[in-house]
Amino acid sequence: MDPQTLAQLQGNILFWIIIAIFAWQGYQRGLVSELVKFGFIALGLAVGTPDLMGTAVIKAINGFYLATQFLIHGGLKAIATGNFDAATVSNIFKVITKLPHLVPKDHMDLALFLVMLLLIGMGYIISMFSKTKNPGLGLVAGAINGLLLSYIFLPLLPDKAPFTLNDLSPAGIFRQLLALISYLLNATLKGVNSLLDFLMTIFGAWTIPIILLAIIIILLTSLKPSRKKSSGGNSTSRS
Incomplete structure (x- = not known):
C-alpha cells in the first residue's frame, strides 16, 4: 500500500471513529444537549473563520482594548472631572495610538483558534445541564456535531501520519506507539x-503570575471538604 493511500485510509478511519464517538455521546445526552453543542460549535466555526466573523471579532477585541487604554491613560479622569475638552482627548489619543494592538495580525489566527475552542468548550459545559430527552434524535445530532468537529480539526492534522500500519508485529506496534507519543508531546x-x-504579547511580565493565579483558583475551587463519618450506635444500659 502506497503512503498516500495509507494516509487516506488512516484519515477515513479516524473520521468514522470521531463520528461514532459523538453519535454515542449524543445518544447518551439527548437532543437538547446536542443542539446546544451544535450552536456553540457553529458559532465557534464562524468566529474562527476570518472571512465570516473572525476579522470583525478581532477588530472588536482590539477596539475594546483601545477604549480601555483610553480610560486608563486619562480618559476616565477627564470624564470624572468634567475636563473633557478637545485638547485632553487629543493628548490621550496621541499616547494610545502608539500602543500595539492587543491581538496583532501575526497572532490573529491563534487568537481566533483560542476563541473558537473557548466557545466550543462553553457549549459542552452548558449542555451538561440539560436533561436527557429524545436519545434517538440525539444520536443523529451527535453524529452531525462529530461531522462538524471533524471538518474543523481534521485538516489541522499533518498530511503525513506519525505512525504507519505496515508493520503489525509486536515490535512494530511498539515503535509506532512510541512515534505517536513523541508526536503528541x-x-x-x-x-x-x-x-x-x-x-x-498581551500581559507581558504579568503572564506567569496570571497563569499561576489561575491554576491556584482552579485547584481551590476543585477542593471539597472531607466528610467525617459519624459513628453512632444505640447504647444499652443494664438495670
Whole structure:
C-alpha cells in the first residue's frame, strides 16, 4: 500500500471513529444537549473563520482594548472631572495610538483558534445541564456535531501520519506507539509555546503570575471538604 493511500485510509478511519464517538455521546445526552453543542460549535466555526466573523471579532477585541487604554491613560479622569475638552482627548489619543494592538495580525489566527475552542468548550459545559430527552434524535445530532468537529480539526492534522500500519508485529506496534507519543508531546509543546508567546504579547511580565493565579483558583475551587463519618450506635444500659 502506497503512503498516500495509507494516509487516506488512516484519515477515513479516524473520521468514522470521531463520528461514532459523538453519535454515542449524543445518544447518551439527548437532543437538547446536542443542539446546544451544535450552536456553540457553529458559532465557534464562524468566529474562527476570518472571512465570516473572525476579522470583525478581532477588530472588536482590539477596539475594546483601545477604549480601555483610553480610560486608563486619562480618559476616565477627564470624564470624572468634567475636563473633557478637545485638547485632553487629543493628548490621550496621541499616547494610545502608539500602543500595539492587543491581538496583532501575526497572532490573529491563534487568537481566533483560542476563541473558537473557548466557545466550543462553553457549549459542552452548558449542555451538561440539560436533561436527557429524545436519545434517538440525539444520536443523529451527535453524529452531525462529530461531522462538524471533524471538518474543523481534521485538516489541522499533518498530511503525513506519525505512525504507519505496515508493520503489525509486536515490535512494530511498539515503535509506532512510541512515534505517536513523541508526536503528541512535540505538538503539545509547540502549542504551549505558541500560547505562551501570545499571552506574553498581551500581559507581558504579568503572564506567569496570571497563569499561576489561575491554576491556584482552579485547584481551590476543585477542593471539597472531607466528610467525617459519624459513628453512632444505640447504647444499652443494664438495670
